[in-house]
C-alpha cells in the first residue's frame with residue numbers, strides 16, 4: 001500500500017497594481033507545486049486557477065531570449081521563464097522589474 005505525499009504548497013507574494021494607480025501592494029497566494037515548475041508557470045497558475053484578475057505578460061519566447069518575462073524574484077532580476085521555483089520553503093516575493101500598467105503587464109509589451 002503506497003502512501004501519497006501531500007502536495008507541496010508554495011506561498012508567494014505577488015505585487016498587484018491597479019491601472020489607475022502608481023503604487024503596488026503585495027498579495028499572498030498559495031500555489032500547488034508541480035515538478036519542474038518555473039516562476040512563469042507559477043504566475044500562470046495564479047492567473048488561471050486562483051485569481052483571474054491577476055495580469056502578466058505570457059506571449060513571448062519562453063526560451064530566455066527576449067527578456068519580456070523579467071521579474072524581481074526575492075529582490076533579484078530573474079527571467080521567469082527560465083527560473084525554477086526554488087526548492088526551499090521560503091516565501092517567494094515577486095515584483096515587476098519594469099514599469100507596468102497593471103500587476104506584471106508591461107507598459108510597452110514586446
Ligand code: FES
Pocket residue numbers: 060061062063064065066067068069070079080081082
Ligand atoms: S519569455 Fe522570453 S526570456 Fe522569458
